[in-house]
Amino acid sequence: MPGASIFYDLEPLLEQVSKPIQYVGGELNSTVKDWQCGGYDADGRELTVRWALMYPDAYEVGVPNQGVMILYEVLNERADALAERTYSVWPDMEAAMRAAELSQFTVDAHRPVGDFDVFGLSFSTELGYTNMLTALDLAGIPLHAADRGEDDPIVLAGGHAAFNPEPVADFIDAAVVGDGEEAVLAITDHIAAWKRQGRPGGRRELLLRLARTGGVYVPAFYDVDYLPDGRIQRVAPAADTVGVPWRVSKHTVMDLDAWPYPKQPLVPLAESVHERMSVEIFRGCTRGCRFCQAGMITRPVRERSITGIGEMVKKGLEATGFEEVGLLSLSSADHSEIADIAKGLADRYEGTQTGLSLPSTRVDAFNIDLANELTRGGRRSGLTFAPEGGSERIRKVINKMVSEDDLIKTVAAAYGAGWRQVKLYFMCGLPTETDEDVLQIADLAKRVIDVGREVSSRRDIRCTVSIGGFVPKPHTPFQWCAQLDPEQTDARLAKLREAIRSDKRYGAAIGIRYHDGEPGLVEGLLSRGDRRVGRVIEAVWRDGGRFDGWSEHFSYERWMRCAEAAFDDTGVDVAWYTTRERTEHEVLPWDHLDSGLDKDWLWADWQDALDETEVDDCRWTPCFDCGVCPQMNTDIQVGPTGKKLLPLTVV
Amino acid sequence: MPPRQRVPEGPAPDPAVQKLRIQYAKRGRLRFSSTRDFQRALERALRRAAVPMAFSAGFHPHPRISYANAAPTGTASEAEYFEIQLREHRDPAALHRDLDEALPEGLDVVVVREAAAGALADLLEASDWVLDFADVDVATLGAATDRLLASDRIEVTRMMKRGPRTFDVREAVLHAQAGPADGPPYSARLGLRLRHLTPAVRPDDVLSALADVADLRPTRPPLVTRSRQGPLREDGTVADPLASATDEVAVTD
Ligand code: B12
Ligand code: SF4
Numbered sequence: 001m002p003g004a005s006i007f008y009d010l011e012p013l014l015e016q017v018s019k020p021i022q023y024v025g026g027e028l029n030s031t032v033k034d035w036q037c038g039g040y041d042a043d044g045r046e047l048t049v050r051w052a053l054m055y056p057d058a059y060e061v062g063v064p065n066q067g068v069m070i071l072y073e074v075l076n077e078r079a080d081a082l083a084e085r086t087y088s089v090w091p092d093m094e095a096a097m098r099a100a101e102l103s104q105f106t107v108d109a110h111r112p113v114g115d116f117d118v119f120g121l122s123f124s125t126e127l128g129y130t131n132m133l134t135a136l137d138l139a140g141i142p143l144h145a146a147d148r149g150e151d152d153p154i155v156l157a158g159g160h161a162a163f164n165p166e167p168v169a170d171f172i173d174a175a176v177v178g179d180g181e182e183a184v185l186a187i188t189d190h191i192a193a194w195k196r197q198g199r200p201g202g203r204r205e206l207l208l209r210l211a212r213t214g215g216v217y218v219p220a221f222y223d224v225d226y227l228p229d230g231r232i233q234r235v236a237p238a239a240d241t242v243g244v245p246w247r248v249s250k251h252t253v254m255d256l257d258a259w260p261y262p263k264q265p266l267v268p269l270a271e272s273v274h275e276r277m278s279v280e281i282f283r284g285c286t287r288g289c290r291f292c293q294a295g296m297i298t299r300p301v302r303e304r305s306i307t308g309i310g311e312m313v314k315k316g317l318e319a320t321g322f323e324e325v326g327l328l329s330l331s332s333a334d335h336s337e338i339a340d341i342a343k344g345l346a347d348r349y350e351g352t353q354t355g356l357s358l359p360s361t362r363v364d365a366f367n368i369d370l371a372n373e374l375t376r377g378g379r380r381s382g383l384t385f386a387p388e389g390g391s392e393r394i395r396k397v398i399n400k401m402v403s404e405d406d407l408i409k410t411v412a413a414a415y416g417a418g419w420r421q422v423k424l425y426f427m428c429g430l431p432t433e434t435d436e437d438v439l440q441i442a443d444l445a446k447r448v449i450d451v452g453r454e455v456s457s458r459r460d461i462r463c464t465v466s467i468g469g470f471v472p473k474p475h476t477p478f479q480w481c482a483q484l485d486p487e488q489t490d491a492r493l494a495k496l497r498e499a500i501r502s503d504k505r506y507g508a509a510i511g512i513r514y515h516d517g518e519p520g521l522v523e524g525l526l527s528r529g530d531r532r533v534g535r536v537i538e539a540v541w542r543d544g545g546r547f548d549g550w551s552e553h554f555s556y557e558r559w560m561r562c563a564e565a566a567f568d569d570t571g572v573d574v575a576w577y578t579t580r581e582r583t584e585h586e587v588l589p590w591d592h593l594d595s596g597l598d599k600d601w602l603w604a605d606w607q608d609a610l611d612e613t614e615v616d617d618c619r620w621t622p623c624f625d626c627g628v629c630p631q632m633n634t635d636i637q638v639g640p641t642g643k644k645l646l647p648l649t650v651v
Numbered sequence: 652m653p654p655r656q657r658v659p660e661g662p663a664p665d666p667a668v669q670k671l672r673i674q675y676a677k678r679g680r681l682r683f684s685s686t687r688d689f690q691r692a693l694e695r696a697l698r699r700a701a702v703p704m705a706f707s708a709g710f711h712p713h714p715r716i717s718y719a720n721a722a723p724t725g726t727a728s729e730a731e732y733f734e735i736q737l738r739e740h741r742d743p744a745a746l747h748r749d750l751d752e753a754l755p756e757g758l759d760v761v762v763v764r765e766a767a768a769g770a771l772a773d774l775l776e777a778s779d780w781v782l783d784f785a786d787v788d789v790a791t792l793g794a795a796t797d798r799l800l801a802s803d804r805i806e807v808t809r810m811m812k813r814g815p816r817t818f819d820v821r822e823a824v825l826h827a828q829a830g831p832a833d834g835p836p837y838s839a840r841l842g843l844r845l846r847h848l849t850p851a852v853r854p855d856d857v858l859s860a861l862a863d864v865a866d867l868r869p870t871r872p873p874l875v876t877r878s879r880q881g882p883l884r885e886d887g888t889v890a891d892p893l894a895s896a897t898d899e900v901a902v903t904d
Contacts, residue, residue: 020683020724021684026679026757028695028696028755269689269692271691320699
């Protein structure tokens with residue numbers, strides 16, 4: 001019977017596999033609804049709309065994900081809908097499930113994923129693509145959208161990576177770009193109506209209806225033509241798809257205070273990567289860092305009000321008992337009332353053993369004041385800043401406006417306030433970068449330690465330099481640029497390491513952490529790939545590729561070997577997708593997905609980058625015409641409201 | 652002026668004024684929670700239920716909780732215990748209700764009592780276990796149990812953190828009896844009383860022993876539940892470790 005629990009059959013497996021708690025669900029604030037909660041119509045047709053939501057990574061990574069938590073709650077609040085969660089199973093569980101012939105299941109009611117109407121996947125990163133294939137296969141859903149039947153779920157991708165869904169176009173039925181809250185409700189409406197009408201036209205008709213809204217991308221309804229040199233000639237709605245638009249728009253939720261989700265955050269029993277309650281204090285970012293896809297695709301800035309934040313923190317803590325609250329956003333110190341928020345919350349929760357944290361990245365003294373406020377009576381272990389570029393010149397290229405002196409002043413203030421460790425984030429492989437730009441990271445780190453020792457009079461302060469390889473992303477000014485190949489990335493990082501290690505005055509005071517360049521190249525292939533990359537993903541998966549975000553599972557050799565075979569007769573290769581610079585008028589695989597950003601503006605910003613010209617933030621300087629607001633009919637929503645948080649009355 | 656090493660601000664934490672012992676059950680799917688999983692869930696539930704916990708001192712204050720002899724991951728239990736210290740008095744009955752409400756379903760508070768003298772762990776000398784089999788009939792189970800009881804010594808090997816270890820199972824078995832289960836999907840039930848020894852002999856060790864001496868190899872592992880643990884009475888039965896304590900009237904100020 002569809003929707004029946006397979007828990008009894010899973011139990012013997014749970015006795016054998018590692019960390020079985022990740023497969024059982026039952027977290028505080030999780031929900032199980034009746035499979036027929038939507039009831040039946042007069043003709044006995046069942047009307048419930050059912051979503052299986054997946055974060056395609058291990059439970060410990062996926063369970064704290066805000067996006068899935070929000071959609072889960074928004075959907076479950078609807079009387080005629082239900083949503084359950086599913087995560088990637090570890091290889092030991094996959095093997096046991098295959099041996100026992102058990103399907104990919106939801107952790108909430110242990111229902112087979114194939115029984116749901118929609119299988120929604122949240123892709124924060126492209127490295128979850130192979131995990132999607134495992135889940136589809138375990139669920140008994142055909143890997144290719146073209147092979148699916150009437151009873152298979154609609155496989156729907158969302159999340160940031162869905163802004164270029166082309167590499168997974170063969171495997172998904174549809175994608176939604178942008179905020180999911182309203183989109184999932186609208187999709188639910190369409191499915192409910194279609195079910196009520198007796199499912200006219202079957203699966204294809206449903207997908208057509210969704211595609212015609214202009215807010216759901218159905219790859220199968222678009223034809224892609226290629227030029228002889230391998231570039232895309234044109235992406236256009238297929239001839240037999242009347243009413244399907246040329247471009248698909250992103251969704252933007254306005255008025256975050258009206259969407260205070262998650263209201264009842266999940267509290268896992270298992271340990272997760274993010275052991276705290278998060279409150280998103282705003283969405284979007286217009287600082288304009290040119291490498292940052294998240295900043296570009298989530299515009300404009302929409303703030304939650306100080307009072308809305310206070311309410312969410314209060315309700316969330318009551319509902320969960322978490323001992324830490326994270327004030328989350330792309331650049332939390334930029335909230336127009338962040339000082340009052342920090343002080344108000346610190347006052348409210350003083351003496352309650354409740355920690356407050358800010359993913360601090362902005363480099364200025366104001367951030368230190370905030371961090372001090374948030375850690376009032378608590379321990380000050382480490383602070384993180386993200387200058388991203390080692391030299392002043394490269395910081396102009398990426399539009400990260402911070403001078404070296406500012407940075408030094410900031411860390412001095414941090415060490416002076418009792419912080420013992422400063423972590424600095426950088427990228428390697430940025431456009432126009434030379435060895436010199438990266439080697440300056442060493443000088444910077446040494447200055448940081450010098451200053452730190454001076455202001456703190458201690459020898460045991462530390463600075464950790466963390467460096468990631470830059471991966472160019474769609475919908476950014478760097479979408480045209482050449483990615484640095486792994487050999488050069490590694491060589492540059494080796495030089496940097498040498499420059500830091502060779503100076504004995506610093507010894508263990510400077511730590512350096514970096515990832516080698518190889519995974520970045522695969523991420524680059526998946527980020528800027530087109531439909532032809534799908535066969536590489538499938539080949540890698542068939543060859544055993546899983547959990548590509550985990551170094552112990554990732555195999556560069558496998559990706560390269562499978563890519564070579566899969567691209568055999570296409571005239572393109574991995575380098576073509578990654579280390580090749582694109583020209584202005586090349587049709588990019590994601591051009592028909594509308595993030596609101598004007599392609600001409602992006603190109604102009606790319607040219608500005610090459611000229612080392614910076615652009616200011618439209619929250620405090622005039623609009624610089626990135627295109628989003630007029631295109632999406634949205635507006636910046638920022639405070640200040642002038643309100644303050646009142647003390648909570650103790651009960 | 653260089654800043655001095657920071658120390659936590661404010662007065663030392665409030666001292667503990669009340670000690671409570673709590674019996675809880677681990678049921679249904681949450682039998683797959685580990686000891687650490689439970690500890691995390693409990694600490695959060697205590698905060699959610701606004702229990703005025705006493706804390707240790709320092710930058711990382713910990714709520715004062717002691718755990719005792721938890722059942723292994725995968726086994727259900729009706730009789731797990733821990734002890735908490737409060738900085739303000741609370742009515743055990745009210746705390747029972749609030750804490751139960753704050754814990755996820757499947758981790759259920761059974762009894763809350765004022766702590767008696769002595770260490771909780773010392774009171775836990777033996778456990779009663781129930782093993783429900785789905786694919787073994789009562790006669791087969793009975794015969795296997797007889798073989799087990801007839802042996803003087805049965806060595807089994809289990810993987811421990813520091814490698815495989817071989818030990819005798821039989822000495823810990825105070826009592827074993829096969830009978831019918833309560834109903835489908837289970838067909839037969841084994842009741843076990845195991846003395847707590849070092850290394851602890853667990854029901855799965857007894858299952859290994861049954862495989863050894865009687866070739867009992869169920870295709871589906873039985874559902875294992877601890878029904879009781881506590882001091883061993885003179886008559887060989889297991890007593891309630893909280894029974895000697897008396898409920899105190901709640902003190903409020
Ligand atoms: C908290 C956080 C983490 C946490 C928790 C991760 C987790 N499990 O959720 C930790 C610290 C573990 C983490 C790790 C990493 N993170 Co992180 N993280 C964030 C952060 C700060 C918040 C994410 C968040 O909750 N956003 C809010 C939610 C509501 O948004 P959302 O998830 O996008 O969901 C909405 C929509 O996308 C949509 N949606 C989402 N899923 C679906 C599905 C369907 C079907 C539909 C219809 C819609 C839909 O609806 C949701 C509601 O509107 C963001 C920055 C930011 N502010 O977004 C970075 C960010 C997401 N992380 C990022 C990165 C790079 C990473 C790491 C790869 C870092 C690393 N090198 O290790 C890892 C990857 C971990 C992993 N495997 O996923 C980048 C992603 C870069 C990109 N896409 O270009 C971001 C954007 C930061 C940045 N500026 O670079 N991260
Ligand atoms: S359109 Fe103008 S105001 Fe809106 S996000 Fe872009 S630059 Fe800012």
